[in-house]
Amino acid sequence: MAFQVALLFILVAVGQCTSVNPGVKVRVTKSGIEYANKVAYAEIIHQIKTLSIPDQSGQDGHISYTLTNIKVTGVSPPTSSISLVPKKDGVSWALTKLGISIHADWRVKYKEGIVHISTSGSVDASVSGMNLVETASFSIDKSGRPSIASRGCSDSIGSVSVSFHGGTAFIINLFRHTIEGKVKEILQPKVCDEVVEVVNKNAERALASIAVTIEVAKQFLVDYRLVAPPNITDEYFELFDKGEVFWKANLTEAPFSPMPIQAWTNNSRHVYIWGTEYTPNTFLYQAHTHGYLKYNVTKKDLPASDASYLNTTCKLKCIGSIIPPIGKKYPNSTVELGLQTTAVPKAIVTNKTLTVELRTLVTMWARTPNNTLTFLASLAVNLSLTLQPSIKNEKLIGVITDHSFKLTVVKSSVGELYPSLYNAVIDGILTIVVIPKLNDIAAKGAQLPLIDGVQFNNTILLLQQGNLLIGTDLIYKAKRSLHFLKESLNVPPV
Numbered sequence: 001m002a003f004q005v006a007l008l009f010i011l012v013a014v015g016q017c018t019s020v021n022p023g024v025k026v027r028v029t030k031s032g033i034e035y036a037n038k039v040a041y042a043e044i045i046h047q048i049k050t051l052s053i054p055d056q057s058g059q060d061g062h063i064s065y066t067l068t069n070i071k072v073t074g075v076s077p078p079t080s081s082i083s084l085v086p087k088k089d090g091v092s093w094a095l096t097k098l099g100i101s102i103h104a105d106w107r108v109k110y111k112e113g114i115v116h117i118s119t120s121g122s123v124d125a126s127v128s129g130m131n132l133v134e135t136a137s138f139s140i141d142k143s144g145r146p147s148i149a150s151r152g153c154s155d156s157i158g159s160v161s162v163s164f165h166g167g168t169a170f171i172i173n174l175f176r177h178t179i180e181g182k183v184k185e186i187l188q189p190k191v192c193d194e195v196v197e198v199v200n201k202n203a204e205r206a207l208a209s210i211a212v213t214i215e216v217a218k219q220f221l222v223d224y225r226l227v228a229p230p231n232i233t234d235e236y237f238e239l240f241d242k243g244e245v246f247w248k249a250n251l252t253e254a255p256f257s258p259m260p261i262q263a264w265t266n267n268s269r270h271v272y273i274w275g276t277e278y279t280p281n282t283f284l285y286q287a288h289t290h291g292y293l294k295y296n297v298t299k300k301d302l303p304a305s306d307a308s309y310l311n312t313t314c315k316l317k318c319i320g321s322i323i324p325p326i327g328k329k330y331p332n333s334t335v336e337l338g339l340q341t342t343a344v345p346k347a348i349v350t351n352k353t354l355t356v357e358l359r360t361l362v363t364m365w366a367r368t369p370n371n372t373l374t375f376l377a378s379l380a381v382n383l384s385l386t387l388q389p390s391i392k393n394e395k396l397i398g399v400i401t402d403h404s405f406k407l408t409v410v411k412s413s414v415g416e417l418y419p420s421l422y423n424a425v426i427d428g429i430l431t432i433v434v435i436p437k438l439n440d441i442a443a444k445g446a447q448l449p450l451i452d453g454v455q456f457n458n459t460i461l462l463l464q465q466g467n468l469l470i471g472t473d474l475i476y477k478a479k480r481s482l483h484f485l486k487e488s489l490n491v492p493p494v
Helices: 002-013 030-049 169-208 278-289 324-329 419-444 483-489
Strands: 024-029 056-060 063-076 079-085 090-112 115-140 146-156 159-166 213-216 220-223 236-241 244-247 271-276 294-297 334-341 346-349 354-367 373-392 395-412 454-464 467-476
Touching: 024 030, 030 063, 030 079, 030 090, 030 169, 030 236, 030 467, 056 169, 063 115, 063 169, 090 169, 115 169, 146 169, 159 169, 220 278, 244 278, 271 278, 278 346, 294 419, 373 419, 373 454, 373 467, 395 419
Parallel strands: none
Antiparallel strands: 024 236, 024 271, 056 063, 063 090, 079 090, 090 115, 115 146, 115 159, 213 220, 220 244, 271 467, 294 334, 334 354, 346 354, 354 373, 373 395, 454 467
16 A cells, blocks of 8 residues: 555645755745734733633721622723744734723721721722733744744733722722722733733643644654744745655665745735645655555456456456466466566656656466466566645645556566557556555545644645645634634734
8 A cells, every 4th residue: 555655745744834955945934924913912802801810908097908709891902913033033013902801709808006907898990001012032942843932021000990889988098099909910910811821821832732743654753843043024924844754763864955945926815835746746755765666456456347357367357458478378367467666766747747656566466266376577667647636624635637658568477568559558457456545545645743623725726836835814713612702703904
């Protein structure tokens, strides 16, 4: 099944995210950053709505107090914006005009001389004009993943108004300024704490979910680790992935490097992913070098409708009728074929096509009625497969749309035969067995390495010289209930 796995790798490789030139490049554009702003905005609103604020107590002059059951009861949506900060290798996120309402129970004891008063009630406080700026920077963690960390959060509060319920008016008037100050004292660091947690934990956890090495077919590892820090400009930031395939048991580099990726100026979609020829070619190099690209075709590989094709004796069409000397010399037998590459195959991407070129040796045997395996011929076949890739459900899938080959006879035990006779046999094997099996694998597709919860939308796939380009918008769906996310995103940040 090695040829089937080969096709899968080719399709995976030319669709993913430096040495000087990366095997895979991912660009997140300004529109992608703006969408991330909406997602982050929704996340922070959710965090603020569910703030856990511990009970408070203290003393102010003759008053001692406790505040209990402190809860956020409402959030007035702020204006939200994210901007790229190239000099700090990161982003700056600003919330302005944030409003928060809280409710709490209070108890106050007033003691001055012989005057002792104890009273209680509830209070609603409203905070308005709260502004916040968070700066975060990107780097590479020890596993080669993109990493994000907070580099500072600052906030300010405009005004606080309180409304008391119950209690004694005399005490409330004395207590009012204490409550107003305490609300500021509670909320100001708490909101920044929540924002920093979203960056350092939630966002970092999301990035940590990206697979940077993926095992395929138990024998190979695809390496998606970053090989250079992110490149951040005013219009986008870019990630550079190694994009190399290794033989799992021998992590030796391929003896060639990625070629440059051509310039791209259209940044209308959220994300662009370039996959170069380098990735599939490193797979093909490792697979050929370690003898993986071998496949035997026997009668059991044929579909029921073509079960007789490998027979040497038949009523209609089979190898024995296509090449009569084989049918005459080995009647009532079946033919088996061994395929293996004789040179490192090559994947080639142009502006119009994705092709894979293979130089193979095809060896034919006859399995006689007494179960003896007898050599028939060996053929040198230079094969070219044309693939049409596409994206479905965040998977890169494909189909072989065309094939061609050139054949020469290396050796024959059934006399000198014209290559045209063998051409019909090889074309039949490709059409009946090999290509359908490859297409079955390609139709299952390969999952692209993404952050958990991210889906593609409005996706394009373009062939370019030397690489394949995916451009897509994103939809983020968190694993937890999406009610809060939908609710928050219904109020578009400005």
